[in-house]
Amino acid sequence: MSSPAAQAPLLFFDSGLGGLTVLGPTRALLPTAPIVYAADYAGLPYGKKSDEELAARVPALLGRLVERYQPRLAVIACNTASTIALAHVRAALDLPIVGTVPAIKPAAEMTKSGFIGVLGTEATVRQPYVDDLSARFATGRTVLRHGSPGLVTAAEAKLRGEAVDPTVIARAIAGLRDQPGGAAMDVIVLACTHFPLLEAELQAEAGPGVRLIDGAAGIARRIAHLTEGQDWPAEAAPGIAVFTRSPDHPPPPLAALTPWGIGRVETI
Incomplete structure (x- = not known):
């Protein structure tokens, strides 16, 4: 398998902003990695949804995100989604998937x-x-x-x-x-x-x-291990945060995301 392009991002996925706690230690290890952070605000909160609903929703949404952003690796930075849908996502998508499980x-x-x-x-x-x-x-x-x-x-x-x-x-x-x-x-x-x-x-x-x-530090080390030897940009660029549209949960102000290296907000 050929090495991904230097600009191919890491995709972080969560129901909301919790996955930022995984993004933080990952950026510390891979400071120039391009980042796409996706929050499923239209589905928030995941903890109230049935297992069947999440097993269908998460792979479908991640499939759309992978098609749109062409990441080198995807991180399900959500314990609920990982414990329910990780196997379904791995079966559906042809790229490395890192899950999040209780420590x-x-x-x-x-x-x-x-x-x-x-x-x-x-x-x-x-x-x-x-x-x-x-x-x-x-x-x-x-x-x-x-x-x-x-x-x-x-x-x-x-x-x-x-x-x-x-x-x-x-x-x-x-x-x-x-x-x-x-x-x-x-x-x-x-x-x-x-x-x-x-x-x-x-x-x-x-x-x-x-x-x-x-488990955030361990997940960051796993991401670094799986991407070892791959090319990265010489300098860091601001990441993208993408939110699914929700009338009940508008995206946060960009100022709340800039400390995490996010420089642009999109909705899908």
Whole structure:
């Protein structure tokens, strides 16, 4: 297979802006990589959709994006979409696809108490994939789960410059801590790419005895590995953010995206 052209972008895909938390560490490793960041605002929030709907929607939309932007690699920077639709996307598209899964393995290695929290969307925490990760990598540990759709909304609002409702943060942490064994929990897996945008607020509520972990750095290393030896532009250019049209979720102002290297906004 021939090497992609230097201008072929990396495509990041999420329901909203959470995938920016994966884009950030990727740009640190690949600073001149062309970027297309796609947010499916017309489908937001994914955590409220059925598995069947997402298994059909995500491959179809990614197919349109791949045809339009001709990326060298696509990143499903969304835990919900990855746990439900990753296999469907890989079957449909002929390019490398990187998924995002809850960081249960490193959390199991990190915990001292043996009690781990997994904080995600309602769709993610109910997936058999999470059962499998827990069985494979967290044997002998107790894995507590809680779905918090309110954190997705809070993260999106924070990036628009709005205040974060502290009750949303408190309910999310209480959803784990109030379960049997929750008081002993010393690691929380942020199993939604939106949630690291609220890391400061979640850490303050969880307290100093609890460590937060997500998989963004590992995903960035995987992207760098899969593109090793490929050509890149000599200098970085501003990336593109593309949003599916939604009357309920207009795209954020460009100023909210420029810290992530985005210089243009498009809608489809």
